[in-house]
Amino acid sequence: MxxxxxxxxxxxxxxxxxxxxxxxxxxxxxxxxxxxxxxxxxxxxxxxxxxxxxxxxxxxxxxxxxxxxxxxxxxxxxxxxxxxxxxxxxxxxxxxxxxxxxxxxxxxxxxxxxxxxxxxxxxxxxxxxxxxxxxxxxxxxxxxxxxxxxxxxxFVSGEPARLQVVFSELAEQQCQRYQTRYPELRALIVDVLTQDPRPAYADDPARRYGVRLYTLDVKWRCDGQSAFVESLDSL
Ligand code: SAM
Incomplete structure (x- = not known):
C-alpha cells in the first residue's frame, strides 16, 4: 500500500x-x-x-x-x-x-x-x-x-432483560469434569446464555439449542425467562 x-x-x-x-x-x-x-x-x-x-x-x-x-x-x-x-x-x-x-x-x-x-x-x-x-x-x-x-x-439504549441460567445435574457434573481444562467454563456459559442468544423471532420452549464453546456443544432450552443447560457434548 x-x-x-x-x-x-x-x-x-x-x-x-x-x-x-x-x-x-x-x-x-x-x-x-x-x-x-x-x-x-x-x-x-x-x-x-x-x-x-x-x-x-x-x-x-x-x-x-x-x-x-x-x-x-x-x-x-x-x-x-x-x-x-x-x-x-x-x-x-x-x-x-x-x-x-x-x-x-x-x-x-x-x-x-x-x-x-x-x-x-x-x-x-x-x-x-x-x-x-x-x-x-x-x-x-x-x-x-x-x-x-x-x-x-x-435503539440500543438500556440493557436488554437477562435470562436466569439453570444447570441440570448432568451439566453441573460435566462442568466439574472440564474444570481443569477450562477453569472459567461454567461462568462463561452463564455469561453467554444470560444474554439470550436466541434469534429474535424464535420463542419455542421445546426447541433445543447448541452453543459451541471451546470443544464443547452446550445444549440448552429456553422458556423465555430461564435458560436450562441440559448437557455439554464433545464436538
Ligand atoms: N463490537 C464489534 C463492533 O461493534 O464492531 C462487534 C459487534 S457485532 C454485533 C458482534 C457479533 O459479530 C457477534 O455476536 C457475532 O455474531 C459476530 N461476529 C463475531 N466475530 C465475527 C467474525 N469474525 N466474522 C463475522 N461475524 C462475527
Whole structure:
C-alpha cells in the first residue's frame, strides 16, 4: 500500500484472535458482556516485537480493530437488528452489524496480560469475536475522551432483560469434569446464555439449542425467562 493512494488499501492482520467461540451463534452482541470470554492474541512477525507493545501494560482496556471475516462480502444498506425484534430495518451505518460494506469491526476489551517471553502474546477479557478472527490493530482506550456517559444511543439504549441460567445435574457434573481444562467454563456459559442468544423471532420452549464453546456443544432450552443447560457434548 502506498501512502498516496486514497482509493484502495490492503491491510495485513497483526494476528488471529483465539477465543472460546467456535462459531457465531451464542457470541454476545457486544464486547464486555461476557467477562469470562477470554481472547488470546499472538502477534505475527514482523509485529511480534516487545517494543511494539511497550507502555501498553499501563492501560486497562484496548480497542481491537478486526475483520468480520465470516461475513465479508455480504452487505445491504439496511439491516434488522436483533434488539428491534428482528423485523424493523435500519441503516447499516446506524448499527454495529457484521454485514458492512467494509467488514471492519471495533471491540473494546479488557487487557489482562502481555507476555513478551516468546514473541508477544496478549490476553483479553470480554471478547465478542469468533475464534480465528483477524486482528488489524490494537489501540489503548482513553476514558477522558472516549467515555461519554450522557451520549444518546438510539435503539440500543438500556440493557436488554437477562435470562436466569439453570444447570441440570448432568451439566453441573460435566462442568466439574472440564474444570481443569477450562477453569472459567461454567461462568462463561452463564455469561453467554444470560444474554439470550436466541434469534429474535424464535420463542419455542421445546426447541433445543447448541452453543459451541471451546470443544464443547452446550445444549440448552429456553422458556423465555430461564435458560436450562441440559448437557455439554464433545464436538
Ligand atoms: N463490537 C464489534 C463492533 O461493534 O464492531 C462487534 C459487534 S457485532 C454485533 C458482534 C457479533 O459479530 C457477534 O455476536 C457475532 O455474531 C459476530 N461476529 C463475531 N466475530 C465475527 C467474525 N469474525 N466474522 C463475522 N461475524 C462475527
Amino acid at each position: 502506498t501512502a498516496a493512494d486514497p482509493t484502495g488499501f490492503t491491510f495485513q492482520p497483526i494476528g488471529y484472535l483465539q477465543t472460546p467461540f467456535a462459531d457465531k451463534f451464542g457470541i454476545p452482541r457486544q464486547p464486555t458482556l461476557a467477562p469470562h470470554a477470554t481472547g488470546v492474541l499472538k502477534l505475527l512477525p514482523p509485529y511480534d516485537r516487545a517494543e511494539a507493545v511497550r507502555g501498553l501494560e499501563a492501560f486497562s482496556h484496548v480497542w481491537l480493530t478486526f475483520v468480520f471475516h465470516q461475513t465479508a462480502g455480504q452487505w445491504s444498506p439496511t439491516v434488522r437488528p436483533p434488539r428491534l425484534g428482528g423485523n424493523q430495518r435500519i441503516g447499516v451505518f446506524a448499527c454495529r452489524s457484521p454485514f458492512r460494506p467494509n467488514p471492519l469491526g471495533l471491540s473494546l476489551v479488557q487487557l489482562r496480560s502481555i507476555s513478551t517471553d516468546e514473541g508477544v502474546v496478549l490476553t483479553f477479557s470480554g471478547v465478542d469475536l469468533v475464534d480465528g478472527t483477524p486482528i488489524l490493530d490494537i489501540k489503548p482506550y482513553i476514558p477522558y475522551v472516549e467515555s461519554q456517559p450522557d451520549a444518546r444511543s438510539g
